[in-house]
Amino acid sequence: MTPRTAEAARVEEANQAFYDAVERSDLDALEELVLTGPLAETVSVVHPGWPVLRGRREVMRSYALIMANTEYIQFFLTDVEVAVDGDTALVTCTENILTGGPAEEEGEMGSLVGGLVVATNVFRRTSEGWRLWVHHGSPVMADGVDEDAAEDVDNGGEGSA
Amino acid sequence: MTPRTAEAARVEEANQAFYDAVERSDLDALEELVLTGPLAETVSVVHPGWPVLRGRREVMRSYALIMANTEYIQFFLTDVEVAVDGDTALVTCTENILTGGPAEEEGEMGSLVGGLVVATNVFRRTSEGWRLWVHHGSPVMADGVDEDAAEDVDNGGEGSA
Numbered sequence: 001m002t003p004r005t006a007e008a009a010r011v012e013e014a015n016q017a018f019y020d021a022v023e024r025s026d027l028d029a030l031e032e033l034v035l036t037g038p039l040a041e042t043v044s045v046v047h048p049g050w051p052v053l054r055g056r057r058e059v060m061r062s063y064a065l066i067m068a069n070t071e072y073i074q075f076f077l078t079d080v081e082v083a084v085d086g087d088t089a090l091v092t093c094t095e096n097i098l099t100g101g102p103a104e105e106e107g108e109m110g111s112l113v114g115g116l117v118v119a120t121n122v123f124r125r126t127s128e129g130w131r132l133w134v135h136h137g138s139p140v141m142a143d144g145v146d147e148d149a150a151e152d153v154d155n156g157g158e159g160s161a
Numbered sequence: 162m163t164p165r166t167a168e169a170a171r172v173e174e175a176n177q178a179f180y181d182a183v184e185r186s187d188l189d190a191l192e193e194l195v196l197t198g199p200l201a202e203t204v205s206v207v208h209p210g211w212p213v214l215r216g217r218r219e220v221m222r223s224y225a226l227i228m229a230n231t232e233y234i235q236f237f238l239t240d241v242e243v244a245v246d247g248d249t250a251l252v253t254c255t256e257n258i259l260t261g262g263p264a265e266e267e268g269e270m271g272s273l274v275g276g277l278v279v280a281t282n283v284f285r286r287t288s289e290g291w292r293l294w295v296h297h298g299s300p301v302m303a304d305g306v307d308e309d310a311a312e313d314v315d316n317g318g319e320g321s322a
Contacts, residue, residue, distance in 0.1 A: 042244035044253050049302035052253045052279050083203035088249045092205050092213045118213050120297040136281040138299030141210035
């Protein structure tokens, strides 16, 4: 394995660890994976359908909220692509999500729902390994250009910039 | 202006130039703004509701398609936040979009439609200036956590990773 490939493997591990932490509702594990230091205030996350959350504190608060309101969530990652350039790494992937909300809630998340989300994740290399700087997830339209798009995702959005 | 602030201003200019090019349907201007070189094959773009497009060629083809099918599009950028770290720059912003499709088409894009999209854009510094490496745009839900969300966007998506 060339050094570059080994590095890409480490980035993919960090990416998988990120989803594992959310899957296990492990906020502590997530805390360790999200970038700290000078760029902490620039950490940015977009959950599907949400506005931009900026800054480590706001991002972590959103995950605490999501974890508290998600009874069950499972990610099957496909189309994982990794690019490493210096101290920056880009990962794009498809999140095949199976999720369910608390049974006692009246919302539509009570039963299990399948969903298809695409994600752009950017990691930064630190002395402690690769850390998440940017995460942007968005729902894929069922009638989009990809015929494999999930059937359970009900959403809109127009092609634009 | 400190060097860091000056650099952030240049990044913001590149970000604005990107939207201006799409607004003017200027594919040549867009060609110049999208990263070339060793990372060209890792350029990735997600249009709202689309799967990931990867590689400069596929990305440019999608913009040619969008431009051909968009009679009118206008972006008002708000919440523009820039972070620069070495040769990488992160921009997050809200795209307040006014758009319309060709009048002769039967699709629902015939009349002007307002939309709210949030974008994560990553730029790389090159000898010729800042160039777009990553763009991810996604629709914002009207009933999301942000009360100012657009009223015309009709979409779904659940909070997840």
